[in-house]
Amino acid sequence: MRGFLRICAIALITGSFISVGLAADGQPHHIAIQIDQNDPQVMNLVLNNATNVIEHYRAKNQDVDVDIVAYGPGLHMLRADTSPVQDRIKRLKDMVFPGKIQFSACNNTKQGMEKAEGHEIPIVANATIVPSGVVHLMELQEQGWSYVRP
Template sequence: MKRVAVAAFALAAYGFVAPSFDAVAAGRTVKLAIHVNSADKKVMGMALNNAENVMKYYKDKGDKAIVRVVAYGPGLKMLLKGMSPVEKRIEKMSLESSDISFAACGNTHRKMTKKTGKKLVILDEAKMVTAGVVELMELQMSGYSYLRP
């Protein structure tokens, strides 16, 4: 034990010190799942604000943030062509970064299509998943942090 302490002291004296935690952590990738189940334009806007702010924060630190927005229930409106109050913003965000993606709940889509009798088309930027809730669970199990604005 004494030899380890002497070696550590000697290395420190010659400028060989361990990098700080911040230096070790730089370049890391963080992952965030954002849950949207409201048709309220303000909630949708807040979800997109959160996504942009998180991606900018980590980019400014030299890190990377991967964000997945999952919409189901009334929130599916966020990802429907011609119905989404944030359609243009989603298009712009998707063009600016490949680190944000959007998932539309297939269960909700099927039920809404049946109820309305209309063909409901999801945005080109979104991917249909079987179930929004399951998507959120799977993302969390694979290391994504969870946010519900």
């Protein structure tokens, strides 16, 4: 009987370590990717990086959140009137990875472009305007998000 109790105790202890490990692995991953260049190749590289990260964690049954932050000349990625990748953005956001990918547009850059061009700058419907792209990246990093600059 003592041997049986000992085995049960070991099983309980081992089970608690396993469940702690599973809980730790169940934590979502977070990555912020910046785009600050008006270059279609770099924009596609950013979208490829995001796709690869999401697919990697999806294959492992783990959650990941991606925030692509556009500022400076990179805001053209999220401009409805100049983006060479807006169809791909819509497809990724709405169909391929709904709820996993966010696009953040810098309002400081948007206002600067509006002043320079003399008209309102339209942003793609799938993007969120943030007050400052750089500050947004900084705050995400302070919250534990990983940061990538392609």
